[in-house]
Amino acid sequence: MNITRRDFTRLAAAFGAVSFFGIGCTAAEETLKEGMKMPVKVKKDKILVAYYSWSGNTKFAAETISAALGGVKLIEIKAVKPYPSGMNECCDEAEGECKGKKLREIEPTGVNVADYDAVLVGTPNWYGTMAPPVRTFLVNNLEALKGKTVCLFQTHGGGGMQRVGADFSELMSGAKVLPAKAFGGSSIRSNVEALRKFSTDRITAE
Numbered sequence: 001m002n003i004t005r006r007d008f009t010r011l012a013a014a015f016g017a018v019s020f021f022g023i024g025c026t027a028a029e030e031t032l033k034e035g036m037k038m039p040v041k042v043k044k045d046k047i048l049v050a051y052y053s054w055s056g057n058t059k060f061a062a063e064t065i066s067a068a069l070g071g072v073k074l075i076e077i078k079a080v081k082p083y084p085s086g087m088n089e090c091c092d093e094a095e096g097e098c099k100g101k102k103l104r105e106i107e108p109t110g111v112n113v114a115d116y117d118a119v120l121v122g123t124p125n126w127y128g129t130m131a132p133p134v135r136t137f138l139v140n141n142l143e144a145l146k147g148k149t150v151c152l153f154q155t156h157g158g159g160g161m162q163r164v165g166a167d168f169s170e171l172m173s174g175a176k177v178l179p180a181k182a183f184g185g186s187s188i189r190s191n192v193e194a195l196r197k198f199s200t201d202r203i204t205a206e
């Protein structure tokens with residue numbers, strides 16, 4: 001997807017020019033919570049990477065993270081009713097959902113999340129929070145993720161972390177939450193090393 005100048009103006013207006021253009025971004029990486037240690041050792045076949053991506057940036061991040069951990073299981077979270085492919089139309093549909101922290105029905109993922117010990121979850125930053133299909137995935141798996149190691153990564157358009165990590169931690173209060181990290185979406189393909197480091201700093205796949 002190419003973001004046109006009109007889209008960009010629209011996005012800046014929608015997210016607030018200050019956050020969208022990166023001025024006053026919230027920290028791009030959370031710090032480790034007290035009493036927790038990383039990297040966490042996890043069996044390779046017990047690690048899951050799950051992501052939602054509308055225009056491909058988070059998909060690239062998720063694929064790179066899965067590969068960095070030795071080719072661990074990777075699943076795409078898909079909305080039953082996909083968002084429109086045009087930026088304006090997508091924003092129109094997503095804005096109320098995101099701001100209202102609403103859920104969007106998702107397709108079955110084909111995995112039993114309870115079978116995994118560590119789950120890394122990827123989302124684009126939408127209106128300062130996670131995309132609704134990701135929220136649905138987490139809510140659907142609250143029980144399965146209790147006590148598990150979880151970690152969020154997100155790609156953004158200049159806003160940085162905003163509320164994405166905090167909203168994830170709030171939902172995942174029953175899990176062991178590792179520090180979330182935000183990556184710039186437009187430069188994600190030149191950030192392979194940072195994505196690898198993100199993965200291996202947090203998890204040692206055995």
Ligand SMILES: Cc1cc2nc3c(=O)[nH]c(=O)nc-3n(C[C@H](O)[C@H](O)[C@H](O)COP(=O)(O)O)c2cc1C
Nearest residue numbers: 053054055056057058124127128155157158159185
């Ligand atoms: C509906 C919508 C809302 C967005 N809201 C924000 C935002 O609040 N802050 C921000 O920095 N970027 C925002 N973006 C930009 C995306 O987070 C960024 O382009 C991201 O890398 C896209 O990931 P994807 O290619 O996996 O879909 C938004 C994009 C869309 C389509």
